[in-house]
Amino acid sequence: MTRNPQNGLLGRIDGDVAGILLLAALLVVVLPLGLDIFRLNMVGKYLTYAFVALGLVLCWGSAGILSLGQGIFFGIGGYCMAMFLKLEASSPEATKIQSTPGIPDFMDWNQLTALPWFWEPFHSLTFSIVAVVAVPALLAFIVGLAMFKRRVGGVYFAIITQAFAAILTILIVGQQGYTGGINGITDLRTLKGWDIRTDEAKLVLYFVNAALLIGCILLCLYVRRSKLGRILVALRDKEDRVRFSGYDVANFKIFVFCFAAALSAVGGAMFTLQVGFMSPSFVGIVPSIEMVIYCAVGGRLSLLGAVYGTLLVNWAKTMLSESFPELWLFAMGALFIGVVMVFPNGLAGLYQQYIAPRLRRPTVGRTTIPAAAPIIPPHTAAD
Amino acid sequence: MFEGYSLAELGSIFAMQGFAGLILFSVFVLMALGLAIIFGQMGVINMAHGEFMILGAYVTYLCSNFISSTAPALFPAYFFIAMILAFVASGALGMLVEWGMIRFLYRRPLDTLLATWGLSLILQQVFRSVFGAREVGVVLPDWLMGSVAVTDTIEVPINGLFVMALTMAITVVIYAVMFRSRWGQGVRAVMQNRTMAGAVGINTEKVDRYTFGLGCGIAGVAGSAFTMVGSTGPTSGQLYIVDTFLVVVFGGAQSLVGTIASAFTISQAQSTMEFFLSGSTAKVLTLLTVVVILMLRPQGLFVLKVRR
Numbered sequence: 001m002t003r004n005p006q007n008g009l010l011g012r013i014d015g016d017v018a019g020i021l022l023l024a025a026l027l028v029v030v031l032p033l034g035l036d037i038f039r040l041n042m043v044g045k046y047l048t049y050a051f052v053a054l055g056l057v058l059c060w061g062s063a064g065i066l067s068l069g070q071g072i073f074f075g076i077g078g079y080c081m082a083m084f085l086k087l088e089a090s091s092p093e094a095t096k097i098q099s100t101p102g103i104p105d106f107m108d109w110n111q112l113t114a115l116p117w118f119w120e121p122f123h124s125l126t127f128s129i130v131a132v133v134a135v136p137a138l139l140a141f142i143v144g145l146a147m148f149k150r151r152v153g154g155v156y157f158a159i160i161t162q163a164f165a166a167i168l169t170i171l172i173v174g175q176q177g178y179t180g181g182i183n184g185i186t187d188l189r190t191l192k193g194w195d196i197r198t199d200e201a202k203l204v205l206y207f208v209n210a211a212l213l214i215g216c217i218l219l220c221l222y223v224r225r226s227k228l229g230r231i232l233v234a235l236r237d238k239e240d241r242v243r244f245s246g247y248d249v250a251n252f253k254i255f256v257f258c259f260a261a262a263l264s265a266v267g268g269a270m271f272t273l274q275v276g277f278m279s280p281s282f283v284g285i286v287p288s289i290e291m292v293i294y295c296a297v298g299g300r301l302s303l304l305g306a307v308y309g310t311l312l313v314n315w316a317k318t319m320l321s322e323s324f325p326e327l328w329l330f331a332m333g334a335l336f337i338g339v340v341m342v343f344p345n346g347l348a349g350l351y352q353q354y355i356a357p358r359l360r361r362p363t364v365g366r367t368t369i370p371a372a373a374p375i376i377p378p379h380t381a382a383d
Numbered sequence: 384m385f386e387g388y389s390l391a392e393l394g395s396i397f398a399m400q401g402f403a404g405l406i407l408f409s410v411f412v413l414m415a416l417g418l419a420i421i422f423g424q425m426g427v428i429n430m431a432h433g434e435f436m437i438l439g440a441y442v443t444y445l446c447s448n449f450i451s452s453t454a455p456a457l458f459p460a461y462f463f464i465a466m467i468l469a470f471v472a473s474g475a476l477g478m479l480v481e482w483g484m485i486r487f488l489y490r491r492p493l494d495t496l497l498a499t500w501g502l503s504l505i506l507q508q509v510f511r512s513v514f515g516a517r518e519v520g521v522v523l524p525d526w527l528m529g530s531v532a533v534t535d536t537i538e539v540p541i542n543g544l545f546v547m548a549l550t551m552a553i554t555v556v557i558y559a560v561m562f563r564s565r566w567g568q569g570v571r572a573v574m575q576n577r578t579m580a581g582a583v584g585i586n587t588e589k590v591d592r593y594t595f596g597l598g599c600g601i602a603g604v605a606g607s608a609f610t611m612v613g614s615t616g617p618t619s620g621q622l623y624i625v626d627t628f629l630v631v632v633f634g635g636a637q638s639l640v641g642t643i644a645s646a647f648t649i650s651q652a653q654s655t656m657e658f659f660l661s662g663s664t665a666k667v668l669t670l671l672t673v674v675v676i677l678m679l680r681p682q683g684l685f686v687l688k689v690r691r
Contacts, residue, residue, distance in 0.1 A: 066493045066496075068496075146678040147678060147681075150678070150681050151681075152677075152678070152681040154492060154493065155428050155492045155493060155496065156632060156677075156681060158428075158493060158496060159428075159625075159628045159629070159632055160632075160674055160677060160678075162625055162628075163625055163628075163629055163670055163673075163674050164674065166625050166670065167667055167670045167671055167674070170663050170666050170667050170670075171663070171667050173663065174661065174662075174663030174664060174667065285621075285625060286621075289497075289500055292497065293497070296497065326508065326511070326512060329504045329505065329507060329508035329511075330504075330505055330508050332501070332504050333501040333502060333503075333504035333505035333508070334501065334505070335501065336497050336498060336500055336501025336502075336504065337484065337498045337501040337502060337505075338501075339497070340488065340491075340494045340495075340497050340498040340501075341484065341487060341488070341498060344494065
């Protein structure tokens, strides 16, 4: 993380870009050729979590803010998309057997007779796409403003974001008539008349998703390379010094939290498109904290590592739950403990420690990457 | 919200719901006390706290089965034996966990959070493998069954009264241990200034281990009490963990009095609202209020003033 801009800047750029190209080749060429459409759709689903993991790399890895509520933003993004698709699937012709035609089926089951006001704007695709990014970012802004301006951070922030995840889940499950309840919004069919359930559509969506992911990685890379990125690292390691240097620390934290929220939301929207439904089971405490482990396994400091970590954990989850369902929780628990105690920088850390030096031994002036267990300022550790 | 109820009925409703709230309060207090010791005093986030509680509940379940089949004469008193066993089992596991895991992570609270979450997943699966996924309940001895009629419209269940009495007793014991004994003085000294405490000859590592064990042990007792008012399943602990953390944070992390006060406020608000609104709305409103208050007053209700 501590990138030395004088020496090795060129080498680092090459390394990062090469890594991204490699990932792009894997996602766009190797996987589509090697997997059938069912498995490819599954990889597409995993990749939507990678958006969340990317956000966490910036938010948690770079800036040291652990949010245990990324599922909130993933869910809101997904729900915004699902609301648009659901409205399109509930045209008056398609729902004429209902007592109130033209509203989503679950509303009809819950004796609603008119579309709630907050559903109205979701008739428009443009609005929905803007909402996918804007609503979570706005929520993150409000939460961030309230917390970071009052210098709430660390574990308190983690617990409160977790509480928000719990609140939102209870709200969605409880307000069945407005949100579809525990089942979520299901039975989504078309996007502007284009059937998203066909194999062909799934293939197209997979490529869109992969392209978006690469785009987001580049964007994150840009943020991390910028001065902003360096300030984030500085405030993670010595917040007070950054503050005394005249920066408003809270604003940077709010920005990175909103940015991570928006990324998660894009992932959520792509999830809805590829999987065809959205439910509160992707919002709550358990999925939110699982998303943190994707990032942690890949390496909380590495953008590419987070993507690989997400793929790996989800692949392992699918494999294990298909064949040994009872082993999965053990494996997951062991992952949490192992990643924290044995390799805190995840796969990327292992790569940088063992493989990278062998790959480019001749390179002169390469700065070693310090073991970056996130440094906790002594005063937060002591209270 | 209040339409259709006469004044007397409203009084009874508030009394009954208030009592239901008091039972919830007892469970909260027992869970939160353990957590307040571990989180407030040690700064460790133990996400597996709920599982330590459930371990206590399962110990009680085993104990009740064992005693009713081998020594039925002891059955009326089995609960006290079970409680001690639950304390020992959870406390011993807690000390083991502290020794194997937590002590390496004291300076990384966020990582402790993730590691203990992993531990909680493992424990849940262990419970599921050993006891099955179905919820289990214990048979209460006769003297705990039934209820006391206070007035014509107000009745209070005896097991609830017992749990409340138990909570009070445990709270007093913990208060005495933490604030009146030499050992508790050592604990507080270590938490307030680890380096100085070590310098004056306190074995800080040992204090850490026993403190963590004590917190987990109390969770075990909480689980034991929990079996009297609800049934136990492998994931029951997870349902309470966020609520409990909010209770502790809301009360002010380092203050045991604050923990009790906030447990009281939250449980009463929730159970009173539950009668008039739906359960989920009541829960959402309670949690939202707590979170908003925490945003306005991040240090919690009660603050322990310590010079650093």
